[in-house]
Amino acid sequence: IEIKRPLYQHWAIYVGDGYVIHVTDEGASSITLSSSSICATRAKVKKELLMEVVKNHKWHVNNKYDRSRTPRPVEEIIRRAEQWVGKEVPYDVLNRNCEHFVTELRYGEAVSHQAKKAVVGGASAIVGTTLLGVAALAGIALSGSKSKT
CATH class of the missing domain: 3.90.1720.10 (endopeptidase domain like (from Nostoc punctiforme))
Incomplete structure (x- = not known):
């Protein structure tokens, strides 16, 4: 049930x-x-x-x-x-x-499908957040290097 x-x-x-x-x-x-x-x-x-x-x-x-x-x-x-x-x-x-x-x-x-889904979902969220953070840092670095030239 x-x-x-x-x-x-x-x-x-x-x-x-x-x-x-x-x-x-x-x-x-x-x-x-x-x-x-x-x-x-x-x-x-x-x-x-x-x-x-x-x-x-x-x-x-x-x-x-x-x-x-x-x-x-x-x-x-x-x-x-x-x-x-x-x-x-x-x-x-x-x-x-x-x-x-x-x-x-x-x-x-x-x-337990729901536990497996929670682990995979949690890992996906971590990877997604990390990639978003890296992209943001890359954007900051690129904008910083453009303003110096």
Whole structure:
């Protein structure tokens, strides 16, 4: 289940009877900024009603990786997810987030497109800003050398 939040997408595994299992920073230790997963270093695996997790956000079933990966049998996914409930796990927004948790359970491989996109986007922004800065400096240098002649 992909839940559309304002700045990111939250991911959970649907396990039946209206419940999902997901990784959340709520109730976990080592959180620098409460209710913001960006600074969390630990997270808690919880089983909660889908509608309580979703609140007023939009959500949909998203098995987008099924095109490139083979999902485990549903019973195995649910069994593995249930084993994590109540446990605290390491958390890192770019390397061990809720999407990584869900894809590890479903496919046996932790993948997060949004984290990858954030890293690539962040790197692009840095490169773009650097190039803009170099161009500005070059323009200043050229205008300075023209005014001296």
